[in-house]
Amino acid sequence: MNLICPKCRSALPVKDGGALLQCANCNLKIDRRKIDLSSGLSAVPLVRDLRGETVGSYDIIDLMGIGGTGASFKARRRDDGQGVVLKMLFYDLLRKGDFVARFKAEVGAMTRLDHPNILQVLDFGQDEDLYWLVYEFVEGVDLTHYLRSFNLKQDEARSIMSEVCQAVAYAHEQGIIHRNLKPSNIIMGRGQVKVMDFGLASLTNGDYRMSGLIRSMPALASFNYMSPEQRLNLNEPDERSDVYALGAILYHMLAGRPPIGAYTPPGRLRRGLNPKWDEVVARCLAPDPTKRYAGIDELTADMEAPRPVQPNGNRTPLQLVLLLLALLSIFVYLWPYRDGLWLLLRGESVSRGVPNRIQALVDPPKSDSTELPRSILLPTDQARLLLYAQPSIQSPVVGMAAGEGESLVMKEIRTETGIPWLYIQAPNGDRGWLIKP
Incomplete structure (x- = not known):
């Protein structure tokens, strides 16, 4: 007989009769005399290796994984060749008197659960x-591996959770409590979500292994999703x-x-989430069971209910101050142009008050500029002075007396x-x- 290296x-x-085991692949050494296969926090699940063997009417092909209650193998039914998953339960469960x-x-x-979102149990039995x-x-x-590969949008998360809730609600109607819902028990199939292991956790009577050798196993992850009353029994x-x-x-x-310990609301970790999700999550995760949703239908109704999607924002006081300063700067910048802006808002032309955009408001001197006295020519060292639409510093700025050469004084x-x-x-x-300078 072979075991599976943990x-x-x-x-x-x-x-x-050998008490000492050594894995030829990773060189792990195990003294079977020091390993307690009964339940407890120090238990290491030594699982029988069924690969290549036949269990019942099923040929075992390969190991798929080891969970909190047993090991799952990919198998093939001998009579029709259908691919199935055979789950073998841990030895230590057999020691419980009423198992x-x-x-x-x-x-x-x-086996009587028949729902499109529940992974169907086809058969069960005992072989020695x-x-x-x-x-x-x-x-x-x-779902565990799926979440490692993708960042879900809130609509996709709602869609997945909706299918999971339908499966759980159906099981509750049949009098079955899952007791061990977690991402590793949710299968993301092609176009459909499946929930597995309904009721199987009750066979462990709350026994979850936490040995250092199996800390990477899904059994430990159960604690992140387990209700307080289950953790404390x-x-x-x-x-x-x-x-x-x-x-x-x-x-x-x-x-x-x-969520671990005093969790942070998801809306504070991820911008743009609909505020309703913080409310839904908070009610689900209430430590007091009486403060939670009484049933899956209430949870589903709140998830599907339309809520106004408001920007989460998460603006800090510093961000608000910077925003106000930016608005104030825009206001100060536009203040000299308020007359023109007012005309624009009224649908009137601004150009009537801007002399360089139309014909001169005053007639220029009839004589050529070269014949004008030098006294009416502005020196070049006075360049880069602002030009106003009207003789008032409160009127809109229309240009600058800039560039090479002299500016012609017309009035x-x-x-x-x-x-x-x-x-x-x-x-x-x-x-x-x-x-005038």
Whole structure:
């Protein structure tokens, strides 16, 4: 007989009466005399290697994985060649006095579950000291691996959770509580989601292994999705325990990680989420079962209910201050142009107040600029002065007296304040008013 190495999953030959085992692949050494195969936190699940063997009417092909209750093998039914999954339960479960009776009751109920989102149990049985059950084979990956490969959009997370909730709600109607919902028990098939292992966790009576050799196994991950009453063994799990697990799975899909301890709402970890998800997750993960959804239907209704999608924002006080400063800067910049902007808002032409955009507001001197006295020519060292549309510093700026050459003074006036204003034509052709230097 061979066992499966708990480290590298290769075959581990067992010699008759031999207490010391060594894996030829990874060199792991195991003293069978120091390994307790009974339940407990120190238990290491030494699993019999069935690869190449026949169990019942099924030929075992390969190992698929080891979970919290047993090892799963890819198998083929001998009579028709159909591919299936055969799950062999751990040896230590057999030592529980009422195991056989509970195995027949629980697995018998599982075979009666008929729902498109539940991985169907096709068969179960016993072969000498092996207790096994057979699932339909679905091509795909479990949700754990799926989440490692993809960042789900909230609509996709809602769609997946909707199918999972339909499966769980149906099982609850049949009187079956899952007790161990987690991403590794959700199969992402082609166009359909399947939930597996309904009721199987009850066979362990809450026994989950945490040995250092198997910390990478899905059994440990169960604790991230397990309700407080299950962790502390306070009450018998009920529908609300499954609601807690569903909330933890939903949180993982939205936030990209499972909720651990005092979790952070998913909306604070991921921008743009609909605010309703924080509310749904918080109610699912309430430590007090009476504060959670009473049933799956309530959870589904809240997930499907339309809520106004408001930008999550997550703006810090510093971001708000910077935003206000930016708005204030825009206001100050546009203030000199308020008259023109007002005309635009009223649908009127701004050009009527901008002399360099139309004909001159005043007639230029009739004589050629070269014949004008030098006194009416603006020196070049006064270049780069602002030109205004009207003789007022509050009027819109239309250009600059910039460029090489001299600007032509076309008119001079004094305002009521006594300030002299010159109406000029700059070398670049712009016309406007400026204060006399």
